[in-house]
Amino acid sequence: MTALKAVVFDMDDTLLSINLNAFIGMFALDEANLLAQAARKSTVALFTSVGSAMLELNNGERAEGDIRTNQRFFADEVERRCGVPLLEPAILDMLEFYEREILPKKNDRLIAARPREGAHEAIEAVLNRGMRIALLTNPSFSRACIECRMGWGDMLDMPFELVTTWENSTRCKPCSGYYLEALGKLGLAPEETLMVGNDPKRDFPSPAIGLKTAYVGNGNQPRALWCGSMADFAKGFDEIEEQFCTGD
CATH class of the missing domain: 3.40.50.1000 (HAD superfamily/HAD-like)
Structure with missing residues (x-):
């Protein structure tokens, strides 16, 4: 026993x-908008890059010896796709401010958390x-x-x-x-x-x-x-x- x-x-x-799908859609679009403004790139291009990197993170197909954190893996994938360095201190600070101060106010009737x-x-x-x-x-x-x-x-x-x-x-x-x-x-x-x-x-x-x-x-x-x-x-x-x- x-x-x-x-x-x-x-x-x-x-x-x-x-409603997790509604949350993820809102969250990804908001962050793509922020990154597009910071990098002076198209929101559509950033949304596509972020979405593709997230799918890659979740598909589980990583080399056994790959010991990067999920954060590092995701950042590397985004930078590879669109050139935006997510781990730059200024970008990190911008995204954390959004997630700490703005995101908590986004729980609407659609997300319904x-x-x-x-x-x-x-x-x-x-x-x-x-x-x-x-x-x-x-x-x-x-x-x-x-x-x-x-x-x-x-x-x-x-x-x-x-x-x-x-x-x-x-x-x-x-x-x-x-x-x-x-x-x-x-x-x-x-x-x-x-x-x-x-x-x-x-x-x-x-x-x-x-x-x-x-x-x-x-x-x-x-x-x-x-x-x-x-x-x-x-x-x-x-x-x-x-x-x-x-x-x-």
């Missing part, structure tokens, strides 16, 4: 209800069992951008031991390397950790590493330890922990 020591959570549509039903209760249930928690959101955004969405979900005060961002990660979901890297920072083995997520692809490591997933997305997933809503997860966490430990 393996004891459950920690529960690690996805964020978007797991702890946070959000708010705490997901049962999310806070789920965190409380895990902490009440004396377990550790971490936020394993896909690290294809900066810390500032992720903290913006954490704020929308009233998560900034939650005692996450780790929040994965593109500054501290070298791979994205569902790459098993991403999960092993994050769990390594926490000093945890996959076998003593439960992942909670809504994405039928990204929240299951590929290839499998022995990390069990509680699935809170739509439908059922045969690979999941447990399937249901986040509210049901919160209510039934004791039973889920027992299922984790017994393997039933």
